[in-house]
Amino acid sequence: MPEKNLTAVKDFFLLGFQGSKNLRIILFFLLLVVYNVTICGNLLIIALVSTTKNLHTPMYFFISQLSITDILLPTNIVPNLLHVLLNNGATITFIGCMAQLFFFCIAEGSESLLLTAMSYDRYVAVCNPLHYVSIMTGTLCVKLVIMFSLLSFSNSLIYIIVISGLKFCGLNIIDHLFCDLVPLQDIACSDTFPIKVQIYLLSIPLVGIPNLIIIISYGKIVRAILKIQSNVSRQKAFSTCSSHLTVVLVFYMSLFSVYIFPKSGQTSNINKFLSLLYTVFTPLINPIIYSFRNRDIKKAVQEIIPKYQ
Template identity: 75%
Template structure:
């Protein structure tokens, strides 16, 4: 009988992009620029929603919470990814890997729930406009957001505890940009049924069920819009939810392409590029799609700049 020589790993080596030095430097500069723009853009949204009275509405409150998620996700991924690009790969400890995956799960799960409640907000605004104020109260919005963050933090922690209980064996090389679910699951040399079961349950709770609510909400929204008699009113009603629908489509399409399509149909490099879409580019696109094209946000920016200019003049 041959002796089993597998040993438990205490850390992992992330390969990143195995390309030429010049291309890695280009990616480094590009990702650094996108990361800085993402942080500044989302911080601007949070600041404007907090300070501008015109933006103290449920829709913008949820957008500010989405901005928090959009700051958390790239901050969890990009700094270490930049280190990997500079060094053509990099090591990460087992605890560091679990921590990175933990905050990744929190950011992704919270975005699913926030997009869901935002679709319900648009449903109430378009389908029951006379009851909108009485239904979408600030108290309800705060409670929903508190529950969402509590659920994502708690269930992500339980998931990471189950995952960290698995035995990971060598080789400890991960051909990816960060500690993601699929490569870690492939490296496990113990029974992965508990982690598969937890993944399926969490997917139902944070992806499938919210997705059904979004589809139902927009089904009713489309039906209501089509019943509007005038084209101008119809276009105005559609414009209030078009940005949210765009973000929902981008988010679900990228998630589906990474975690649901068979891995044999995609190369490792394609998986890495697709992962960049929802971890780096989507958090930058969200504030642009949601807010920078919005008249209320533009007005709030102009008022803020005007107040700053007047303050400097008074000084």
């Protein structure tokens, strides 16, 4: 991390929501409740997958790994955000800001890659069911998760090196909820165009390629389902993919609404609420979707409840 950056700007000031005190208090308690429910829900998914033999399958293994990222992401954002809301803004050190951005990138990158693996898993289950067990082995799943972790870690490290190459000279007020790529570029006093090009190139293995794989997988899944003659079998095949497809749509639509889609006429508060959607509420929605739309998860919950009564 360049020393000149550290001497020029030693800390940043996060504005958060600059609204009335009552609004900030309401948001504080709402986010506190959401965060606690998110942690409990995802821990429950991890515990169920770890202890229930019927859930020892590739799909549920990936779901448990997704729950880990859904714990990491809000834990990286929400505690400091609660502090920002209570104090109507708060200071974060330069190193603390880079650390928050680093773990944010790791969590988002890992989730994108895991959703890609899950889409491939659904593709094999629907389009090549006879060879599913031989293709989606436990060894392959573990190797994929390790590879995804290393790719997300190394990519995020490069992100931080690139961002820390920006010059921050004087203006240190970030009109956002946490340290994010776009707000940091907005307050930089150096040319950000080369940085933006590098960031878009770095996003290809974590966003571009995974999106392409997901689209191709579901294109083939839909084509295979439409060829099924029986309505019952067709509905059963689609139900195996509906939960994952819902999670994919929620994740990417919220993410793209902030980083990809045009923002003309969008206020900073709208951007902040959209950021809350994919950093705080999506990790809450994921276990809810897999719990209420999945018979195996419901059955595992029903079996485990009597043990603690």
